[in-house]
Structures are given as structure tokens and as C-alpha cells.
Amino acid sequence: MTGNTDQTVLVVGAGIVGTSTAYTLQKAGYRVTLIDRIGPCAGSSYGNAGAIVDSCVPNALPGILKSVPSMLLDPTGPLTIRWSYLHKITPWLLRFVQETRAERVEHNAKYLGALTSSASSDWQVMMENTGLQHLIRDEGWLKVYDSEEGFQETHAMRDLMLRHGSPFEVLGIGDLRDLEPNLSHIFKHGIYHNKSRFLLNPEKVVHGIADAFKQEGGDIVISDIHTLRAEENAVTAIGSHGNVSADKLVLCTGAWSKKLARQLGADIPLDTERGYHLMMPAVEEKGIGRPIVYGEKSFVLAPMERGIRLTSQVEFAGLERGPDFRRVRKLLPYAQKMLPSLKTDEQDVWLGYRPSLPDSLPIIGPSPESNRVIFAFGHQHLGMTLGPTTARLVKEMLNDEMGSREMWPYRANRF
Numbered sequence: 001m002t003g004n005t006d007q008t009v010l011v012v013g014a015g016i017v018g019t020s021t022a023y024t025l026q027k028a029g030y031r032v033t034l035i036d037r038i039g040p041c042a043g044s045s046y047g048n049a050g051a052i053v054d055s056c057v058p059n060a061l062p063g064i065l066k067s068v069p070s071m072l073l074d075p076t077g078p079l080t081i082r083w084s085y086l087h088k089i090t091p092w093l094l095r096f097v098q099e100t101r102a103e104r105v106e107h108n109a110k111y112l113g114a115l116t117s118s119a120s121s122d123w124q125v126m127m128e129n130t131g132l133q134h135l136i137r138d139e140g141w142l143k144v145y146d147s148e149e150g151f152q153e154t155h156a157m158r159d160l161m162l163r164h165g166s167p168f169e170v171l172g173i174g175d176l177r178d179l180e181p182n183l184s185h186i187f188k189h190g191i192y193h194n195k196s197r198f199l200l201n202p203e204k205v206v207h208g209i210a211d212a213f214k215q216e217g218g219d220i221v222i223s224d225i226h227t228l229r230a231e232e233n234a235v236t237a238i239g240s241h242g243n244v245s246a247d248k249l250v251l252c253t254g255a256w257s258k259k260l261a262r263q264l265g266a267d268i269p270l271d272t273e274r275g276y277h278l279m280m281p282a283v284e285e286k287g288i289g290r291p292i293v294y295g296e297k298s299f300v301l302a303p304m305e306r307g308i309r310l311t312s313q314v315e316f317a318g319l320e321r322g323p324d325f326r327r328v329r330k331l332l333p334y335a336q337k338m339l340p341s342l343k344t345d346e347q348d349v350w351l352g353y354r355p356s357l358p359d360s361l362p363i364i365g366p367s368p369e370s371n372r373v374i375f376a377f378g379h380q381h382l383g384m385t386l387g388p389t390t391a392r393l394v395k396e397m398l399n400d401e402m403g404s405r406e407m408w409p410y411r412a413n414r415f
């Protein structure tokens, strides 16, 4: 406790970032109200692959542009753009291209790695405090490649990880068989993130943190917030359930943050990299021991409490257009090829909205208009990884433990 019991805080958005933040601030002595338009874990945090990845690799890498045409032409490739959304995503894509320059890649890797390298220990604290340790595993995160060419294309990524201290091992056929004996023998190479962890049930984890927050005295309010107002002495969130005011507000609405942030003086190039999941029954014997990425296809098979989850690649189509579940269903033959014992009966399918900025770094910092508001969103493919780390940084900011933030790499006005 740091003696902040007189300060009230609103946390808007109850995904992994918002629930972790609400819980962490409450534990530090703030009086916290967590607000969501639906309830805890209604957004992207519900259906992801659950990996907590210690990796500095940003999404914009040198040479990626060369691969885009073939990615778009392949109906099972890692990237789709709905053509009706092309004009909307073009400015974001142009910024993304700028981030592939060598000096930008180094910058982004340095500051992404600075966050992901603390994720495991921040999760440890969160799981111990909330009694959820039984839902986390330490078996790492594995990428496998069936072609020499596919593996060679990872050269720049491996170099980057070596330079920035992200831990990994390169595995050959024999190592792969030892580590994942039930995986198809077509895979010749692996990259094993041996210090990474994974969650057996991301939804249960977010609900568990929200329950712990409530049990320790926190309030959860259901309200669809449409207006944020920062005044000299208070900040107010106005929504479907009226007005709520507090001393401080943390905005954690993931992919839906752009409009609310604009009301507080920030024009942030946030868009969504949509992704799907498809749940299949558990494979009792002959299963897999950790989430595994099929490198050439960029999809994941993740062992979860209630079955095997296939999570798909990236679709640019914004927040309004409906799902196209054919995208994820088309991957089933490759999933079967990857894990021959897989039973591909579909249990459920889901569409999620990764909140992404062109430089792959989240926004964690005050709004340009008011120090009473902290933004905490834009965690792209790594939001599950970075929830507790973001919560700790927000707490340090509110406690004034961080010194100058002028050149803070996660600031809102960096674009």
C-alpha cells in the first residue's frame, strides 16, 4: 500500500489490460471503479492463444513488403485485406512501411523487448496475488518450419532477438521430436522461446482477476462510455448508465480506443489486426505440450483447458464488418497435417480485434490534454502477454515513480 486511499480512479475497458490495471491500482491503495460496456473479457482477451511471449520482434520488419503480394494471393496465407476496407487502412499501412526501416526496427525491438522481458515476472506476481497459478504453464512457445526456405526467412528475426536479448533456441529435427513427439515429422526446424509461458484458459484468467478485484472491494459498472471529459479537478466518463467522475481515469478499451482518445486531444493511428479462433476437442494422448506456430502459415495450435485452439493470422477489415469464418476453417487441413492426431470437429469459432499501432508498441502514458487520464491500449499481438506489465507501469505513473516522460517511447504523441 502506498497510501493513495483518498484517490479515486476509473478504469474503462475490462479486457486483460483493464482488469490487470484495476486490480493492481486497487492493491496499491486507490479506490477503483472498472467500467465495461459488456463486462469483463468481452473483447480480444477472450479468445486468444494465451501465449506470454518474451520476444522483442515487432511486426514491421525489413523485407516484409516483398512478401505481401504472395501473402494476399494465397487464400490460406497470413494476411487478408477486405477490399472495401483498403482505403481506410491505407494510411496505417503507409506508416507501417516506414517502420520497416532498419533504425525504426531497432528502436521498436528495443522498446518492445523492454516490456516483454518483464512479462513473465509481472504475470507471476499477478497469478500469486489472485490465486490463479494453476492456470499458467512454463513450457514455452514454439515455432516450427517444414521448409528450408521458411526457416531461412527467419534469419533477420533471429538476429534481432540475439541483439536485444530475447531468449530462444534453434531446434533441429531430433530436438523437435524430443520436445513434441506427436507433431508431424514434416517439420525440419524450430525456434523455441524457452522462457515464454502460456495460459490454459485466458477467459478464466481475466474473470479470475476481475473476481479478485471485486472481492478486495473494487466496483464493476456496466456502461457503454461515449464521452470522456477531463476538467481541472476531476475526470468524467459519460455512458449508457450516466456519469461517473473520479480523480483519474485509465483508458483500456483496446481496439475501440481511437474515438475516446481523440476526445482527449490524441489522434492515434490505431487500427485492428483482426484474428479468428476455432476450438476443437482436446487430444488426450498424442497432443501438444505448448502453443505451436506453423511458421509458413502463421497460425497457432494452442493446448487449452477445454480443447485445442487454432488461432488465425491477420485480417484488415476494421471494427464494423462482420466475420468471415471461412478464413479460419480453411486452415483445418494444415492443422491436421501439423498434428495428425487432431480431431477437427468445430466446437466454436470467434473473431477478435487486436489493437495495433504501426510501430508495434502500445500507448502507455498520459493523454496530451490531461495528466488525469492515462492511455493504456494498442498491445497488438501481445496484449495477453503485456496486461500485468502495463498495469505495473500505470501504477508507477500514477504514483509518480517514473521521472521525466518527455522521451518515453510509449507516449501518446509520438506519431
Ligand SMILES: Cc1cc2nc3c(=O)[nH]c(=O)nc-3n(C[C@H](O)[C@H](O)[C@H](O)COP(=O)(O)OP(=O)(O)OC[C@H]3O[C@@H](n4cnc5c(N)ncnc54)[C@H](O)[C@@H]3O)c2cc1C
Residues within 6 Å of the ligand: 012, 013, 014, 015, 016, 017, 018, 035, 036, 037, 038, 039, 040, 041, 042, 043, 044, 045, 046, 047, 048, 049, 050, 051, 052, 053, 223, 224, 225, 226, 252, 253, 254, 255, 256, 274, 275, 276, 277, 311, 312, 351, 352, 353, 354, 355, 376, 377, 378, 379, 380, 381, 382, 383, 384, 385, 386
Ligand atoms: C486470434 C488472436 C490470438 C491472439 N493471441 C495472443 C497470444 O497468444 N498472446 C498475446 O499476448 N496476445 C494475443 N492476442 C492479442 C490479445 O488478445 C490482445 O492484444 C489483448 O486481448 C488486448 O487486450 P485489451 O485489454 O487491450 O483489449 P480487449 O480485451 O479487447 O478489451 C477491451 C474492453 O473494452 C471494452 N470497451 C470497448 N469500448 C468500450 C466503451 N466505449 N465503453 C466501455 N467499454 C468498452 C470492451 O467491451 C472490452 O471488454 C491475440 C489476439 C487474437 C485476436
